[in-house]
Amino acid sequence: MKHIEYFTSGVCSRKIDVDIEDGIIKKVVFTGGCAGNTQGVAALIQGMTVEEAISRLDGIKCGFRPTSCPDQLAKALKKALKS
Secondary structure (H helix, E strand, O other), rough: OEEEEEOOEEEEOOEEEEEEOOOOOEEEEEOOOOHHHHHHHHHHHOOEEEHHHHHOOOOOOOOOOOOOOHHHHHHHHHHHHHO
């Protein structure tokens, strides 16, 4: 199992922890942010492939911000693919 610890930028959450096994997202935990939204996103992508989650979350914006917690999660997953 691969564990990724990703420190976010430009959003309310401070950190995202992701566990991946055989290319499948097993667990996602956001530290900070809007609890209901981040828990919802984490629950929805559990069991999804890393590539599918990236394709769904990459580029999502939060209001006028150039990024969002889902977009930051996509960035964390991209980091996981590179390592």
